Amino acid sequence: MFAAIFNLNGHASYLSWHFIQVSVPNVVVIVLALVVFVVALFARFPGGHGSKGDDR
Amino acid sequence: MSTSSGPAEERNWTVGLRKRVFGALPPEKLLPDSQPSYVASWIYVFGVLTLSSLAVIIGSGTILALKGPGWWHDSSLGHFFNSVHLWAVELFFFFMVIHLWAKYWMSAWRGGRARVWITGAVTFVIAIPCALTGYISQQNFDAQWISTQAKDAMNSVGIGAFFNLLNFGQIYGYHVFLMPAIVVALVVGHVLLVRRHGVVPPLPLDAELAALGSDPAAVTEEGN
Numbered sequence: 686m687f688a689a690i691f692n693l694n695g696h697a698s699y700l701s702w703h704f705i706q707v708s709v710p711n712v713v714v715i716v717l718a719l720v721v722f723v724v725a726l727f728a729r730f731p732g733g734h735g736s737k738g739d740d741r
Numbered sequence: 742m743s744t745s746s747g748p749a750e751e752r753n754w755t756v757g758l759r760k761r762v763f764g765a766l767p768p769e770k771l772l773p774d775s776q777p778s779y780v781a782s783w784i785y786v787f788g789v790l791t792l793s794s795l796a797v798i799i800g801s802g803t804i805l806a807l808k809g810p811g812w813w814h815d816s817s818l819g820h821f822f823n824s825v826h827l828w829a830v831e832l833f834f835f836f837m838v839i840h841l842w843a844k845y846w847m848s849a850w851r852g853g854r855a856r857v858w859i860t861g862a863v864t865f866v867i868a869i870p871c872a873l874t875g876y877i878s879q880q881n882f883d884a885q886w887i888s889t890q891a892k893d894a895m896n897s898v899g900i901g902a903f904f905n906l907l908n909f910g911q912i913y914g915y916h917v918f919l920m921p922a923i924v925v926a927l928v929v930g931h932v933l934l935v936r937r938h939g940v941v942p943p944l945p946l947d948a949e950l951a952a953l954g955s956d957p958a959a960v961t962e963e964g965n
Contacts, residue, residue: 714835722842724783725782725783726783726784730782
């Protein structure tokens with residue numbers, strides 16, 4: 686499915702900044718991980734309230 | 742054999758091991774039926790997602806190893822399992838990195854959990870070459886190109902003599918047995934340590950710290 690949207694057979698594009706060089710797919714994955722991390726911090730967990738008490 | 746507890750039994754290795762294991766991990770601690778309320782958060786989910794990905798990696802990798810490169814290169818089902826194996830690894834690292842970020846920012850080594858943190862961090866480090874040796878185990882031109890390029894990096898740091906990327910048998914052994922065995926052993930230890938010490942509680946709020954006289958240790962020990 687994604688192959689129809691993205692060309693997965695060619696070379697990846699690269700971003701360069703001084704000595705740092707990173708491919709666009711890697712940047713996409715890093716940004717996605719950061720977004721998932723932030724969402725996981727603030728998104729409400731189903732059944733999060735009224736669950737079993739603190740048994741630590 | 743005596744059934745009474747005496748000096749002979751005290752010297753028995755099996756008895757000593759049993760006492761130590763059940764002392765550290767009684768059944769209700771090893772297999773708890775509830776967790777603290779703060780665990781009901783999405784940020785606590787990524788550890789188990791990492792474990793799930795590892796199970797898929799081991800399962801798909803076992804099938805690939807059983808069927809061989811002719812199957813994973815030339816049949817549609819082989820392509821499918823090859824892709825499952827690759828994407829399970831991608832997800833494994835994706836989830837593991839988010840899990841690591843979460844635990845780093847909540848100082849998960851608090852409350853006597855240093856070994857929990859260390860086993861997790863070492864697992865991450867060992868998992869990297871475990872995954873990279875998979876590129877060389879593909880048995881195609883991609884693997885050939887990567888091995889011939891990466892060998893120079895290994896030689897430059899002086900480990901090429903015993904980590905020879907041009908020695909397919911050696912690297913395949915690393916990929917399918919040695920490194921997965923280390924990763925799985927570390928993960929088992931990590932999970933058992935989490936069971937023993939409990940899931941790390943969130944960092945205390947400033948107000949809580951002030952009420953406790955600004956003694957973070959008093960708060961962190963609560964999590965045990």
